[in-house]
Amino acid sequence: MSLRPLSRTRDLVAQLRRQLGEDDPMPPRAPLPPVELPPQRVFPSPSRRSRLADLAAAHTTALVGIGSVGTRYATDVVLQFQAELAVAHGAVATELPEEWAVAQGYVSLGSRVTSHREFLLRPDLGRRLAPESAERWAATCRKEVDVQPILADGLSAVATQGAGPALMSAFIAECEKRGFSTGTPVCARHARVWLEDEIGELARAKVAVILLGERPGLGTGDGLSAYLVYGPKVGNTDGQRNMMSNIHNRGTPPVDAARRLAVMAQLMLEQKTSGVHLDLSPRAAELGEAARGGYRAPQVRTRLVEG
Amino acid sequence: MKLQATIRGVTYTFSSVREVLAKANPPKSGDDLAGLSAREPVERVAARATLAQLTLADLRANPVVPYELDELTRLVEDNLDEGAYAAVKHLTVGQFREWLLEPKTTGAVLRSVAPGLTPEMAAAACKLMSNLDLMVVGAKCEVVVRCNNTLGLAGTLSSRLQPNHPTDDVEGILYSAREGLSYGCGDAVIGINPATDTPESTAEILRAIHTLRTRNGIPTQQCVLSHVTVQMKALDLDCPMDLMFQSFSGTEAGNRAFGINVSLMDEAYDKMRRLKNSAGPNFMYFETGQGNALSSDAHHGADQVTLEARCYGFARRFKPFLVNTVVGFIGPEYLEDGPQITRAGLEDHFMGKLMGLPMGCDACFTYHAKMSQDELESLKVLLGAAGCTYLMSMPVGDDIMLNYQSTSFHDVPTVRSLVRKAPAPEFDAWLASVGISSGHTPGPRLGDVSVLR
Numbered sequence: 001m002s003l004r005p006l007s008r009t010r011d012l013v014a015q016l017r018r019q020l021g022e023d024d025p026m027p028p029r030a031p032l033p034p035v036e037l038p039p040q041r042v043f044p045s046p047s048r049r050s051r052l053a054d055l056a057a058a059h060t061t062a063l064v065g066i067g068s069v070g071t072r073y074a075t076d077v078v079l080q081f082q083a084e085l086a087v088a089h090g091a092v093a094t095e096l097p098e099e100w101a102v103a104q105g106y107v108s109l110g111s112r113v114t115s116h117r118e119f120l121l122r123p124d125l126g127r128r129l130a131p132e133s134a135e136r137w138a139a140t141c142r143k144e145v146d147v148q149p150i151l152a153d154g155l156s157a158v159a160t161q162g163a164g165p166a167l168m169s170a171f172i173a174e175c176e177k178r179g180f181s182t183g184t185p186v187c188a189r190h191a192r193v194w195l196e197d198e199i200g201e202l203a204r205a206k207v208a209v210i211l212l213g214e215r216p217g218l219g220t221g222d223g224l225s226a227y228l229v230y231g232p233k234v235g236n237t238d239g240q241r242n243m244m245s246n247i248h249n250r251g252t253p254p255v256d257a258a259r260r261l262a263v264m265a266q267l268m269l270e271q272k273t274s275g276v277h278l279d280l281s282p283r284a285a286e287l288g289e290a291a292r293g294g295y296r297a298p299q300v301r302t303r304l305v306e307g
Numbered sequence: 308m309k310l311q312a313t314i315r316g317v318t319y320t321f322s323s324v325r326e327v328l329a330k331a332n333p334p335k336s337g338d339d340l341a342g343l344s345a346r347e348p349v350e351r352v353a354a355r356a357t358l359a360q361l362t363l364a365d366l367r368a369n370p371v372v373p374y375e376l377d378e379l380t381r382l383v384e385d386n387l388d389e390g391a392y393a394a395v396k397h398l399t400v401g402q403f404r405e406w407l408l409e410p411k412t413t414g415a416v417l418r419s420v421a422p423g424l425t426p427e428m429a430a431a432a433c434k435l436m437s438n439l440d441l442m443v444v445g446a447k448c449e450v451v452v453r454c455n456n457t458l459g460l461a462g463t464l465s466s467r468l469q470p471n472h473p474t475d476d477v478e479g480i481l482y483s484a485r486e487g488l489s490y491g492c493g494d495a496v497i498g499i500n501p502a503t504d505t506p507e508s509t510a511e512i513l514r515a516i517h518t519l520r521t522r523n524g525i526p527t528q529q530c531v532l533s534h535v536t537v538q539m540k541a542l543d544l545d546c547p548m549d550l551m552f553q554s555f556s557g558t559e560a561g562n563r564a565f566g567i568n569v570s571l572m573d574e575a576y577d578k579m580r581r582l583k584n585s586a587g588p589n590f591m592y593f594e595t596g597q598g599n600a601l602s603s604d605a606h607h608g609a610d611q612v613t614l615e616a617r618c619y620g621f622a623r624r625f626k627p628f629l630v631n632t633v634v635g636f637i638g639p640e641y642l643e644d645g646p647q648i649t650r651a652g653l654e655d656h657f658m659g660k661l662m663g664l665p666m667g668c669d670a671c672f673t674y675h676a677k678m679s680q681d682e683l684e685s686l687k688v689l690l691g692a693a694g695c696t697y698l699m700s701m702p703v704g705d706d707i708m709l710n711y712q713s714t715s716f717h718d719v720p721t722v723r724s725l726v727r728k729a730p731a732p733e734f735d736a737w738l739a740s741v742g743i744s745s746g747h748t749p750g751p752r753l754g755d756v757s758v759l760r
Contacts, residue, residue: 060479062702064486068754071721088674120639121336155675216674217710
């Protein structure tokens with residue numbers, strides 16, 4: 001009795017197999033059509049880009065007018081994208097060599113961070129000096145200064161080693177030109193923005209300025225940001241700071257940035273405050289676009305894969 | 308209420324429901340940073356076993372931030388649908404997980420229960436679920452919303468077009484917007500994060516997108532994601548605002564850091580209701596993301612998954628058209644790598660949908676997080692399969708203002724064809740009329756901006 005439904009199922013399966021074709025489940029192979037070269041894709045290389053990409057490039061660095069293959073990118077676009085991604089990741093992964101700061105003539109300090117991974121995961125440790133660094137800095141630095149300049153790695157040691165020294169010396173020169181006393185030039189490793197508070201506080205500086213590598217964007221690992229604070233002391237918050245980003249040759253060149261930063265420091269010394277309470281309008285002309293606050297200079301997108 | 312579990316003869320005892328919830332989380336760098344994670348993997352499972360025995364009533368009685376200290380806790384407690392709550396309050400979290408997975412618990416059933424759930428309940432279920440569990444339940448939820456078009460219908464996957472520009476150059480924004488539309492993106496919203504947070508620039512960008520939209524008859528909505536107080540001022544400038552935006556945190560203190568509170572949002576909602584440009588009952592847009600409370604030291608010792616769910620408890624008050632978690636934007640100190648970002652995206656989608664919100668996800672990473680482009684592409688497909696309401700979209704996934712990597716214009720039609728989902732029906736009809744695509748199938752004019760006037 002129990003065999004009947006089973007044999008019925010077996011019959012059904014056999015019948016199904018016959019209907020689907022006993023042997024080969026696939027139909028005969030179709031004759032191969034001629035394989036033609038794909039059409040030239042459009043991508044912003046000056047020699048062969050679409051008119052749209054040309055027009056757009058006057059207004060935006062966004063990659064538009066790049067065409068598609070089905071719904072995906074052309075090979076050229078994939079390679080350009082991967083190159084830009086690799087540049088960004090490379091900048092993040094690069095560490096500032098321990099001996100670099102001293103070789104540049106800076107006092108070398110370190111935060112409480114002990115490894116690169118810890119630097120990425122523990123911003124709290126990157127905001128405080130290692131005890132040994134704090135002691136050494138307190139014992140040796142110039143005190144009671146108007147402006148304490150600080151160079152640091154931040155999220156791109158590539159940027160720090162690139163435009164860092166030029167920005168640092170241009171900024172110090174701009175400060176001295178205005179008659180401000182400046183602190184001992186210092187460079188901090190594994191540093192977050194707020195580290196400027198402890199370094200500036202130990203030097204009893206009126207204004208602290210930290211210049212550090214900013215979080216890389218696609219294809220751009222060489223941007224520096226600057227954060228300024230009046231009355232640096234541990235526990236200050238972001239609302240008390242002023243900042244300028246995108247400092248590199250395709251954005252705000254270091255020389256221009258140095259001048260504007262010195263003007264901001266001057267305003268802080270005059271008004272004895274910084275951050276949301278600082279009024280930039282008295283020197284808006286000297287600050288240029290930076291007076292608008294959130295300004296980021298436009299940049300040119302360069303093609304990384306040449307051929 | 309028992310706060311302990313025994314594994315292989317070792318008894319793990321916890322001091323509070325908040326501690327159980329935190330230690331039950333899968334590993335997250337943000338919970339490590341806050342010092343809240345389980346110390347080792349077995350303790351994590353013990354916390355889950357403890358959580359599985361708690362009832363939903365226990366969770367309601369033990370919010371992670373006390374009623375007296377936090378207006379979001381009060382908002383949830385005072386407005387909970389008692390009828391819906393009564394239907395499930397007796398379930399343990401373990402039973403609740405199984406009830407959610409039961410085939411007979413349909414989207415319609417989940418919708419009825421949603422107003423009776425507190426954020427802590429959604430978060431607790433989440434902690435007992437694997438990624439596939441989260442997807443199965445997320446895909447069942449039905450959350451349909453209407454503004455100028457209709458989002459969240461079964462078989463649809465929408466996208467926000469995000470044509471940001473580092474200096475708000477309107478022509479530059481329009482180049483990206485047209486390109487995105489030509490790939491079938493933008494049915495959720497054409498939404499711009501402004502570089503300059505002023506009422507005037509907000510109004511100027513809204514007018515430009517509105518003109519593009521009306522000239523071409525595109526059924527979607529425009530939004531500029533400036534601070535809500537700036538948008539309120541922009542409304543006085545008589546500009547076409549379809550959606551009003553704000554970022555949310557999961558505690559009163561976190562929202563204070565964002566410059567908002569419940570009464571300000573009530574006021575904003577009311578003003579928008581009177582002065583908005585859009586049709587339909589849903590006109591608010593909120594963004595969230597695990598870790599934002601800790602970043603302003605406003606987490607009250609609670610874990611980032613539970614705090615994320617509390618954002619949704621706040622958001623549902625305003626019947627939003629869009630909510631999305633900007634999952635990988637906050638950085639590796641909160642979500643370290645690909646597996647953590649992937650997990651968080653699926654968690655947030657599940658919790659938001661369970662609480663009745665139209666959840667989208669900005670599947671993304673910053674360039675200092677440890678996530679590969681391949682992992683990011685995989686997450687978009689997972690979200691598509693999990694019924695995510697919408698993804699983002701921008702040229703090559705590269706936000707040239709905010710400097711992070713998200714969904715690209717090309718990814719949206721790709722995921723749609725892979726998971727066989729169509730854009731919002733009104734938008735789909737427009738795309739078909741100009742030949743860009745039809746349903747989940749790319750059309751002959753895909754990527755051709757000359758279809759736009």
